[in-house]
Structure formats: C-alpha cells, structure tokens
Amino acid sequence: MSEKSKYFYEPSSAFATTDSQACGEESQADCDKKFMLMAINEAHRALKLQEVPIGAVVVCAGKIIGRGHNLVETLCDATAHAEMQSITAAATTLGGKYLKGCTLYVTVEPCVMCAGALAWSQIDRVVYGAADPKRGYSRLQGQIFHPKTEVVGGVLAEECEQLMKDFFSKLR
C-alpha cells in the first residue's frame, strides 16, 4: 500500500458519517486523547529531526486524513508548522480545500498564522494539548477562528508540554 492510499479517505462511507459517530462507541474525550496521541507521535518525528517537537493530525469520520510535524529547520521555511503541513496533507487527501467535518489535533496551541490558516480551511474543530502563552493565538484579542469552529485545549497537555520542555532544556 502506498503512503497516500494508507490514509486515503473513502468518500462513500465518510460523507455518510456525522461528526458524533466519528468516535464510534468512545466518548468524545477518549476519542480526543486517542488522536492527540497520534499528534504526539508526529511530534516525536519532529524531535528526531531536531525540530521543535510539535505534531498534528487531521481527522475526518474517525480516520486520519492528514498528518504533519514541525519542519521549519528541515525545509528552511518559517511557515512550515505542523498545522500547515497537516492542513495541506488533509486537503490533498480530500481533493478539496475545505476541511468541513474535520478535527485538527495539535500538541501545542496554534500560533496566529496557523489559527488563520485553520479559519481559511473552515475546519469544524481544533483540539490542542499544551497552551502557548507566548506565541499562541489566544494571547490576541478578537476572533481568529471561524465563530462556528469548536476549540478544545488541554488534551494530554502535560505530555505535550513535557516534550517541549525537554527539547528546550537540552538547547540551553
């Protein structure tokens, strides 16, 4: 199976599935933790590349349709944040620019750029782990996300934050 087909989104089944069914029998909280662990896996991939360990996945109808991790150093691109990588991957999988019915899981609170990109994507939900008081979008006043986008913070926050702390303590 190719890398792409492994995550390929099947429109026939997925479009018939509403968001509440996406987690099956699991509660929303359990489902959020499960996918946050996948985002943490992505953060570990960034760490292996000596990148700031932030990872993200985009989920639609209970399936991961895009994943990404921070690649700022690798790509020498200040915009190569985990969210940007996974938004692009998810749109490629879907074959459309909008991520309606999707949830993005990211290990750290999105920055203003990524929150703006997520707003453009019209994504339904954003779930993040650790808060980022210095660079997170929520330090700004006003609405960045689409008013209908549900935002949940603090999912597996300790694990997500520990990755960042370990990384930055090694740099010092």
Ligand SMILES: [Zn+2]
């Ligand atoms: Zn960002």
